[in-house]
Amino acid sequence: MAELILTTFDWVPETPRGYVRDLRVRWALEEAGLPYRVESVPFTPRNAEHFAHQPFGQVPWLTDGDISIFESGAILLHLGHRGDTLLPADPRGRSKAVEWLFAALNSVEMAGLPWAIFAFSGYVGETPEWKRLDEFLKGRLTHLEPILAGREWLAGTFSVADIAMADVLRLVDRFDGLATHPACRDYVARAIGRPSFVKAHADQLAHFAAADLSHSDEKS
Amino acid sequence: MAELILTTFDWVPETPRGYVRDLRVRWALEEAGLPYRVESVPFTPRNAEHFAHQPFGQVPWLTDGDISIFESGAILLHLGHRGDTLLPADPRGRSKAVEWLFAALNSVEMAGLPWAIFAFSGYVGETPEWKRLDEFLKGRLTHLEPILAGREWLAGTFSVADIAMADVLRLVDRFDGLATHPACRDYVARAIGRPSFVKAHADQLAHFAAADLSHSDEKS
Numbered sequence: 001m002a003e004l005i006l007t008t009f010d011w012v013p014e015t016p017r018g019y020v021r022d023l024r025v026r027w028a029l030e031e032a033g034l035p036y037r038v039e040s041v042p043f044t045p046r047n048a049e050h051f052a053h054q055p056f057g058q059v060p061w062l063t064d065g066d067i068s069i070f071e072s073g074a075i076l077l078h079l080g081h082r083g084d085t086l087l088p089a090d091p092r093g094r095s096k097a098v099e100w101l102f103a104a105l106n107s108v109e110m111a112g113l114p115w116a117i118f119a120f121s122g123y124v125g126e127t128p129e130w131k132r133l134d135e136f137l138k139g140r141l142t143h144l145e146p147i148l149a150g151r152e153w154l155a156g157t158f159s160v161a162d163i164a165m166a167d168v169l170r171l172v173d174r175f176d177g178l179a180t181h182p183a184c185r186d187y188v189a190r191a192i193g194r195p196s197f198v199k200a201h202a203d204q205l206a207h208f209a210a211a212d213l214s215h216s217d218e219k220s
Numbered sequence: 221m222a223e224l225i226l227t228t229f230d231w232v233p234e235t236p237r238g239y240v241r242d243l244r245v246r247w248a249l250e251e252a253g254l255p256y257r258v259e260s261v262p263f264t265p266r267n268a269e270h271f272a273h274q275p276f277g278q279v280p281w282l283t284d285g286d287i288s289i290f291e292s293g294a295i296l297l298h299l300g301h302r303g304d305t306l307l308p309a310d311p312r313g314r315s316k317a318v319e320w321l322f323a324a325l326n327s328v329e330m331a332g333l334p335w336a337i338f339a340f341s342g343y344v345g346e347t348p349e350w351k352r353l354d355e356f357l358k359g360r361l362t363h364l365e366p367i368l369a370g371r372e373w374l375a376g377t378f379s380v381a382d383i384a385m386a387d388v389l390r391l392v393d394r395f396d397g398l399a400t401h402p403a404c405r406d407y408v409a410r411a412i413g414r415p416s417f418v419k420a421h422a423d424q425l426a427h428f429a430a431a432d433l434s435h436s437d438e439k440s
Binding site: 051055056057058066067069070071072073074077078091092095098099101102103105106107109110113114117118121123127128129130132133136139140143144147 | 271275276277278286287289290291292293294297298311312315318319321322323325326327329330333334337338341343347348349350352353356359360363364367
């Protein structure tokens with residue numbers, strides 16, 4: 001099989017560290033035991049080659065031989081199909097994992113990310129705008145809560161759906177959005193307790209910390 | 221092959237008509253020439269069987285033999301794999317269509333839907349909240365614009381990615397959010413001019429209009 005190369009930024013500010021989406025891909029690669037190499041592109045300025053791989057100027061992307069893939073969901077699905085550790089082998093289980101992968105990104109993150117942006121920006125309180133986004137998110141969590149109370153992982157066994165969902169909920173939890181949804185919070189704790197998450201997270205932090213060092217070398 | 225059954229609401233209010241997400245599935249089924257049947261569940265109240273198929277209490281879901289799938293993105297992908305009209309046959313083209321499907325739902329709709337909710341609710345103007353969401357959406361459209369100016373369809377040939385992206389952008393266009401992005405608007409026009417969209421859209425409107433008639437019959 002071709003070498004897998006994960007590309008992320010060379011450096012990011014403190015705030016997003018530990019939450020940059022290359023984490024989802026690192027986590028999946030660690031879970032699957034697939035060897036990979038990490039490459040970097042400048043956080044700024046973003047050049048034409050970057051946009052050729054990732055049309056929105058974001059990260060990550062993955063190259064697998066002559067195929068270059070952007071969108072963390074598409075990368076997770078691609079890696080899922082490379083082995084049998086990230087997607088169930090039976091068609092029903094596989095279908096379940098795929099629908100939950102989309103649910104994480106299109107039903108839950110679509111509510112959770114704008115909510116987190118508002119929480120981070122301090123747009124929190126009594127305004128109708130905040131209440132509308134909060135209601136949007138809470139509507140999703142209310143339905144998710146009994147599901148996550150009743151099963152360990154979304155598709156029976158741990159899959160790419162859990163990598164996406166746990167990472168989406170982890171961002172909400174960062175701004176204390178899971179306080180009234182304990183099963184969602186327990187699920188996040190369960191997921192991020194896995195050795196593959198711990199390694200992926202530490203590797204992301206180390207990657208950006210190393211960039212700090214080389215930046216300060218240049219300055220000295 | 222098993223019979224395909226698409227389930228949607230029996231009725232919805234006027235505003236969402238033409239935009240209920242069963243449209244994406246109808247459109248794909250029409251493009252692929254796959255025979256299907258439409259079934260209905262009550263808009264209200266939503267019962268346990270509904271939640272068993274769609275854990276967030278939304279629509280649509282699709283049953284294909286003993287597999288029941290929710291999330292429009294997952295359904296589109298499932299239908300894409302059933303034939304060769306909705307996904308390119310070659311691995312690179314297929315990968316491209318899948319990444320753009322995720323991009324439509326996770327990069328563009330994640331900005332576009334909250335924006336449309338705010339526009340619909342009248343939360344438009346000079347508030348920092350509106351400006352933040354507007355900036356989030358415009359950031360995505362700015363990168364999409366040259367891409368859609370340079371190609372007819374996202375993955376070369378028409379695919380499920382275009383069904384998702386055009387439907388996502390169509391909602392933004394409804395609230396005039398594409399005014400400064402003519403290539404995005406032309407792309408929507410191109411997509412919704414396809415006979416399969418026209419039929420799917422008319423079928424959805426007719427489905428809900430028929431419910432109005434039967435509701436008024438009950439009352440008379």
